[in-house]
């Protein structure tokens with residue numbers, strides 16, 4: 006029987022899309038979610054800066070007893086997964102990479118659009134998945150300026166959000182993309198609008214369930230499953246105003262999750278509450 010929590014982090018509320026899937030698959034696990042909202046969005050920052058945040062967040066979650074860390078952010082994974090594995094060699098990590106592989110398999114015409122942040126496209130991880138999995142497929146990278154900021158404040162279906170999204174995907178549709186990859190964990194929240202704007206013939210790939218399955222696999226194969234009968238506790242930490250988490254948690258059926266505030270202090274994280 007294991008009592009340690011699973012640590013999950015993102016720049017903000019995006020990783021809640023992953024938390025929801027993990028919660029569904031592993032309802033008895035305690036989940037500790039860290040939203041680094043003092044620094045969101047990560048996507049416009051340098052990979053080096055993001056890497057520094059990720060290393061400290063991982064240390065913080067370890068101090069809370071985490072047995073495995075889910076880097077529930079494509080940008081953070083692109084910036085830091087490699088260095089996190091080096092720096093914490095005994096810790097289990099689940100990271101994200103743009104789901105180019107399933108997209109390349111599903112696309113009928115071989116034209117795939119990837120929606121992600123500028124930093125994700127800069128990282129070596131993106132170049133490597135394209136090289137490994139997209140032979141003979143046209144992969145079109147596309148950023149969506151300002152969308153993460155709208156989702157952070159809970160503006161999921163507003164005229165502005167629709168406009169931002171529509172402007173971003175139009176060039177992909179014009180180029181014939183029949184498959185779109187969600188390469189940022191904030192984006193699953195706008196799937197219904199995206200599907201509506203792109204049309205029902207365009208396939209949208211959401212990697213969140215696969216990340217939850219990978220978490221289950223790692224926890225099981227390392228004998229770290231919590232064998233409790235009651236459901237696990239969800240604790241959220243934010244490095245900024247809790248309002249955004251309060252708005253978004255009900256959307257993932259976790260309105261009652263505990264929210265604790267933390268602050269960055271000279272490069273390290275301290276609990277306030």
Ligand code: DGL
Pocket residue numbers: 015016017019020045046047048049077078079080081122125153188189190191
């Ligand atoms: N949710 C993030 C991702 O998956 C980061 C968004 C941001 O902070 O720019 O890339």
